[in-house]
Amino acid sequence: MKKLILTGLTCAMASTAYAQIESVTAVTTPNGLGQRVTQAVVNYPENTCLTAVQKTDFSVENRTITGVTLNDAKCVNQLVLELDPQDTDAATTEKLGNDRSAPYTERHISLTVKQVNSLTSQSGQVKPSEFTSSKVINQVVDDFQQAEFKDESGVVVKYNLFVPKNYDPNKSYPLVMFIHDAGSTNSNVKHTLLQGNGATSFAGPEWQAKHPAFVLAPQFDHAIVNDKSEDPADLEPTINLIKSLVKQYNIDPNRLYTTGQSGGAMMSIAMNIKHPDFFAASYIVAGQWEPSVTAPMAKNNIFVLVSENDAKAFPTENEIMKVLAENGATVKESHGWNAQAPVTELNEKVNALLAQGGNIHYASFTGGTLPMEQNSQSKGAAHMGTWQVAYNIDAIKEWLFSQRKAK
CATH class of the missing domain: 2.60.40.2180 (Immunoglobulin-like)
Incomplete structure (x- = not known):
């Protein structure tokens, strides 16, 4: 992240013997x-x-x-x-x-x-x-604008939107949506921007210099998914929000991406199942869903990242991979990653996995290696700790932005 630019003044020789912090x-x-x-x-x-x-x-x-x-x-x-x-x-x-x-x-x-x-x-x-x-x-958070979208169903979706600097309506831009976890359910619309870096990592100056893009971060004040894998009530309104932004701005409908952590990952999975042709690619972090209903997303471009100590997400994702493979997906896997390894090493592992080809990429961290697991005895550390690392891995985000829907 950039440092603030310091400003200097031409020096006058007035006495500063009693100058204090101003x-x-x-x-x-x-x-x-x-x-x-x-x-x-x-x-x-x-x-x-x-x-x-x-x-x-x-x-x-x-x-x-x-x-x-x-x-x-x-x-x-x-x-x-x-x-x-x-x-x-x-x-x-x-x-x-x-x-x-x-x-x-x-x-x-x-x-x-x-x-x-x-x-x-x-x-x-x-x-x-x-x-x-x-x-x-x-920094970065203040660059988002806050708004509400009222769906024709009556459902209102509060959201944060980052518009690329020097937005040119004659130029087409991708859009990436980040959906927060259940623990970040909040009435403060900005909360999703503060609780991690899932949205802000795509809106920072370093990323935007390489990939000018819209970043959408909905904020929900109620649970949007459950462990029964029931169709989320906010799914269609959120899809319609994206459609409205595509109409409002010059956003390329062939370069729409979704990502989320835990509950947000579950919403992204549900969207891929119901609208398998909507997103160009998805990044699923510590997510789960009923494996038997996931077949519709077998042809999609998806990267899944989870911890092997995640009691729910890891075994469930293993079963999802079997269902996807049985329904035509080419699944490539790489496990046993050290979550505390330098980002450069994690990027190398990502690129090695991507080099194997396929449309579904599945990776996992060795249990006990997440930084949160080192500092907490909580059973949820292996789950919540995943997304503290996930959005720092540039190679996955580069893969995400390289995907385009076939016209």
Whole structure:
């Protein structure tokens, strides 16, 4: 994720002996763990002209400072404190209760920054000071617009939409839809953007520079699927939402993609079963469905990723693969991946699997290797931990965007 651009000012020689911190802004960035507070941008009065700082010159309440940056302008009144995204207080959401099914809610973000040592400036010493701020910049998340779609059935779908920068209506664009898990069921329409990086990983500047695309992230405030694999009531309204966006923007109907984690993966599977000709490709993360009804998606382009310790998704996906193969799919599998391996290594494994050909690609992580499994005794760690890694694997996303429906 890009760093904030620091701004410098032409230095005036006014005294800054009593200059203090003037403002603090928290900056959040997407992460597999969820949107995390990763920077504190600290501003001093104009003409402070800082010349040197160290991370030990500051402290941030309940946070770990990993670095500090000044720009190279002649007169600097702004610095950036880099904060550890693994800190507990880095999270932008929090769980309401200890139960596994308890919902998450958006946290109130507040940063208290202390300058604990005097700083050197071109015009004097800057004495220690302290400032608490709740101003927040959410990188990538703030680039989404929020809206509602009212289906002809009366069902309303709340959603977040990222429109490519410098959108050109004379140019055709792909669209990728991300659907959140059941644990992220929430009345806050932005919650799906904060709880992980399934949507934001496609909207970040690095990805968009290679693949300008629309990113759609519906937010549901109620359960959309169940373990009985019943036809979801929100399925058709969500399909109709996509159709409406295709009409509103120049979105290529041959380059529509869906992905989701857990409940969102289940919705993507259900969509592929009911509308096997709608999506060009799908990325299914820790999902499951009744195997016996999955035959209609045997001809689709699908990549499935799951943990071998996932008590429901792994055995169910094994059965789904058998059904798909029996109905004409060419299934290629690769198992035993180390979820803690570098992304470069995971990309190599993905490319080796894709090189085998086929239209259904099925991969799994060795049980116990997910980072969440190392830090939690929860039975759900092998399930929920999968999507913390899944959307960091660029090779799978590259495969997804390379797929086109036959015209």
